[in-house]
Amino acid sequence: MLGYLGRRLALMVPVAFLVSVAVFLLVHLTPGDPAAIILGEEGSSQTIAALHHELGLDQPLTTQYAIWISRVLHGDLGRSLRTHQPVTQAIGERLPATLELGLAALLWSLALAIPLGTVAALRRGSVLDVLASGFTVAGVSVPNFFVGILLILLMALVLRMFPVGGFTPLTVDPLENLHHLLLPAITLGTAGAAINMRFTRSSMIEVLSQDYIRTARAKGAPWLRVVRGHALKNALIPVVTVVGIQVGSIIEGALVTETVFSWPGVGKLAVDGIFGRDYPVIQGIVLCAALSYMLANLVVDLAYAYLDPRITYS
Numbered sequence: 001m002l003g004y005l006g007r008r009l010a011l012m013v014p015v016a017f018l019v020s021v022a023v024f025l026l027v028h029l030t031p032g033d034p035a036a037i038i039l040g041e042e043g044s045s046q047t048i049a050a051l052h053h054e055l056g057l058d059q060p061l062t063t064q065y066a067i068w069i070s071r072v073l074h075g076d077l078g079r080s081l082r083t084h085q086p087v088t089q090a091i092g093e094r095l096p097a098t099l100e101l102g103l104a105a106l107l108w109s110l111a112l113a114i115p116l117g118t119v120a121a122l123r124r125g126s127v128l129d130v131l132a133s134g135f136t137v138a139g140v141s142v143p144n145f146f147v148g149i150l151l152i153l154l155m156a157l158v159l160r161m162f163p164v165g166g167f168t169p170l171t172v173d174p175l176e177n178l179h180h181l182l183l184p185a186i187t188l189g190t191a192g193a194a195i196n197m198r199f200t201r202s203s204m205i206e207v208l209s210q211d212y213i214r215t216a217r218a219k220g221a222p223w224l225r226v227v228r229g230h231a232l233k234n235a236l237i238p239v240v241t242v243v244g245i246q247v248g249s250i251i252e253g254a255l256v257t258e259t260v261f262s263w264p265g266v267g268k269l270a271v272d273g274i275f276g277r278d279y280p281v282i283q284g285i286v287l288c289a290a291l292s293y294m295l296a297n298l299v300v301d302l303a304y305a306y307l308d309p310r311i312t313y314s
Helices: 003-027 033-041 043-055 060-074 087-122 127-141 144-158 174-206 211-220 223-248 250-260 265-276 278-309
Strands: none
Touching: 003 060, 003 144, 003 174, 003 223, 003 278, 033 043, 060 278, 087 127, 087 174, 087 223, 087 250, 087 278, 127 144, 127 211, 144 174, 144 250, 174 223, 174 250, 223 250, 223 278, 250 278
């Protein structure tokens, strides 16, 4: 196990390097001048050129990349071009809000998907199965920003049960924090719930047809114990794979949701950085998102061995 873990961690290094090169080139080749955006309409060609020199944007791309990657290797993601705040500090300040939103969305997704997917598989062809399949199609087809706008219109503006947006820290007021959290969490987790329910249903149908399920039933094991102890545990292996991808994409998935609900997380920071052509902020967030993907996939692979004893890493 330790040898496998060491190899996987070693493979993350070249992947992270390729990601850093790709994001650096894509960001710098995107149309738009950060100096012109910072100075606005009053900026002349001389002041823009001076700001280019001050920010180091007049240097060749290879030199800029070498300077940036050398700082990254020392744990320094640079400074924001707009606010001059260290990118590491900016991400660290907003990461708890994003993790809170992502965890709440994931819990909502699993709490809805696994029971409904299991029941739909057990009652295959019933009205509940049809409704669950319809929810799956709708959840995957409707974009999350549209779901968020609908929730704001219905729950916040019409029924006035929830605030339109904003954020209250958990340490300040837990109830008010939950009040602000529910709508964005439902928005972010609905698509994931539909996908997870689809995988849970199809995997449960396949597992329930296996020989060991019939053997357990023939030995007189209670049906609930067969479902919980034998079928569901094995059926969750494909779901764990999908959930791992969803965990890794928390930052990416929160881009739109945090913007719609004015949630002060890393996703909103990334959107502000994109509009402001804030190169260090965008590069730092994308690099952190790539690392989260790789770590999530590693945890998923290790979870396979727990769910299925036949899987070993030696």
